[in-house]
Amino acid sequence: MPELPxxxxxxxxxxxxxxxxxxxxxxLLWEGMVRHPSAxxxxxxxxxxxxxxxxxxxxYLVFSLDSGDLMIIHLKMSGTLWLKPPDRFTRAVIxxxxxxxxxxxxxxxxxxxxVGDAGILDKLGPEPLGPDFTPDVFAxxxxxxxxxxxxxxxxxxxxxxxxxxxxxxxxxxxxxxPLRPASSLSPEETTRLYGAIRQVLLSGISHxxxxxxxxxxxxxxxxxxxxxxxxxxxxGKPCPVCGTPIQRLAVRNRxxxxxxxxxx
DNA sequence: CATTGTCCCTGGAAGC
DNA sequence: TGCTTCCAGGGACAAT
Numbered sequence: 212m213p214e215l216p217x218x219x220x221x222x223x224x225x226x227x228x229x230x231x232x233x234x235x236x237x238x239l240l241w242e243g244m245v246r247h248p249s250a251x252x253x254x255x256x257x258x259x260x261x262x263x264x265x266x267x268x269x270x271y272l273v274f275s276l277d278s279g280d281l282m283i284i285h286l287k288m289s290g291t292l293w294l295k296p297p298d299r300f301t302r303a304v305i306x307x308x309x310x311x312x313x314x315x316x317x318x319x320x321x322x323x324x325x326v327g328d329a330g331i332l333d334k335l336g337p338e339p340l341g342p343d344f345t346p347d348v349f350a351x352x353x354x355x356x357x358x359x360x361x362x363x364x365x366x367x368x369x370x371x372x373x374x375x376x377x378x379x380x381x382x383x384x385x386x387x388x389p390l391r392p393a394s395s396l397s398p399e400e401t402t403r404l405y406g407a408i409r410q411v412l413l414s415g416i417s418h419x420x421x422x423x424x425x426x427x428x429x430x431x432x433x434x435x436x437x438x439x440x441x442x443x444x445x446x447g448k449p450c451p452v453c454g455t456p457i458q459r460l461a462v463r464n465r466x467x468x469x470x471x472x473x474x475x
Numbered sequence: 476c477a478t479t480g481t482c483c484c485t486g487g488a489a490g491c
Numbered sequence: 492t493g494c495t496t497c498c499a500g501g502g503a504c505a506a507t
Binding site: 478487 | 493494495496497498499500501502503504505506507
């Protein structure tokens with residue numbers, strides 16, 4: 212499930228193959244992924260445009276086009292962008308005058324937009340690894356939030372890019388229980404969590420993303436970040452710090468893994 | 476505005 | 492072997 216480190220990895224590794232290339236055609240095998248405009252308009256407006264840049268905002272991939280348009284892709288649960296030939300889960304192909312891009316998405320949750328500006332991204336909170344995200348900013352944004360800290364970390368308007376896996380990892384690293392009300396964190400705990408979020412995301416990027424399920428890099432290989440996970444997707448296994456079995460509970464229908472002894 | 480629940484999707488694993 | 496159930500879960504949306 213692509214979160215910030217996985218999307219960053221795709222951006223880094225796909226960019227060299229697509230920036231500077233011209234789109235020559237679009238094949239949609241699952242039109243439901245097109246969010247704006249219509250599938251028909253997407254097919255007619257993309258060909259002929261040159262990709263001038265590829266960037267990431269939160270979990271969104273942003274392709275800049277020479278017309279000024281933006282092609283924005285969200286991979287959601289199971290999406291990947293491949294440079295290699297398609298399989299039965301390919302939902303779209305962006306044909307280029309070079310390597311084609313294959314949008315692979317078994318669960319069909321992924322989305323694509325073709326827009327004139329980045330307005331749909333305005334709602335996102337700060338980039339966790341960017342200069343605008345400081346412990347003070349984090350503390351202010353948590354203030355007044357009574358929901359469980361785990362749920363609040365998944366709110367993309369609070370902070371952009373943290374998903375289910377890295378939220379669990381950050382809470383474990385900061386030794387904070389996932390059900391703690393967000394506003395109950397002490398200043399010291401808030402600072403600790405701030406550092407933990409940045410640390411687990413940077414670790415994820417350096418390991419080229421986590422391939423717990425359907426994530427693959429553009430060349431089809433897996434990342435190795437999941438091998439570093441302490442609690443995420445490790446229900447029943449011993450806590451690497453104290454040996455207590457890792458527990459699983461559901462927070463807003465999201466599987467949440469934590470150590471009941473280490474996290475308070 | 477904050478919060479919670481439902482829904483969209485499908486394959487793989489586990490249980491019977 | 493084959494059926495059913497559960498699990499993976501980001502974000503749009505509706506309801507409170």
